[in-house]
Amino acid sequence: MGAVSTNDDETRAALAARYGLPPDAATRRRRRVLLAALALLAVAAFVVLAVVSTDEPVRADEAALTVVDDSAVEVSLLVHREPGTEAECTVLALNSRFAQVGVARVPVPASDERSTLVTTRVATTEPAVGARVQECHATR
Template identity: 40%
Template sequence: MTTQDQPAVSPPADTSLANRYGSKKQPLPRAVKRGIAVAALAAGVGFMAWVSTSSAGSDVTFKDIGFTTIDATAAEVDFQVTREPGTAVKCAVKALDSKFAVVGWKVVDIPPGEADGTADGGRTVSQRVTLRTESLSVSGVVDDCWIPGAGT
């Protein structure tokens, strides 16, 4: 005698999914969501304050104006430096070859200037620097400018 197999009664879908994957997660309480939003807002405001004050601390800016190759052993770089009057500045100037390798390098001392009647009050000074090069250069740029002794 054979008996027919009875179809198995399957458990409800919610129960089988809960057994397999775990129960549904509870949503975050409103107070926790509000706390996360306040913390994110405070972090954003703090970041913006840091960005605005860190860029304001940079008292020296520079701008490349021109470059001239004199020959295979020399080049001239023209640039402007803007700083507060009465502040001495050092600038690193470099000459590059066609493969962007540094072929000349010099640190230039810019003496403190005095405030004058110009539009910017004597903050901007123009400089021309002659660099000795080890081979023919195709460009010359200011690498960086800084106030000696600041931040050390």
């Protein structure tokens, strides 16, 4: 059997019948503008989320961990908030697999200072090797 040859017009027509016509220049330009607008919207949304999520009225940093024994740890945390604001923080004690083995709610009294160092004892169900502050919020 011999090879069948077709010209370019027949090939284009066959491809257009099967897949549709390729987009014209105006359609491609509209797509690019739409994609650029969506990208700008995504960047703006990210910036807004970043600003909103870092605008926390109370936040805390873990400062130190002391293992008391297999059933308790002492956790020191530095709590940052507006002066005169009372707060409460939830501290989790973690084992070597980062599983929660203890929890404590820590009241933070109002102070004239923006940052206050607070130490609390967290009872644990097994030996803890770490701790983290789950959340802090203003109580008044």
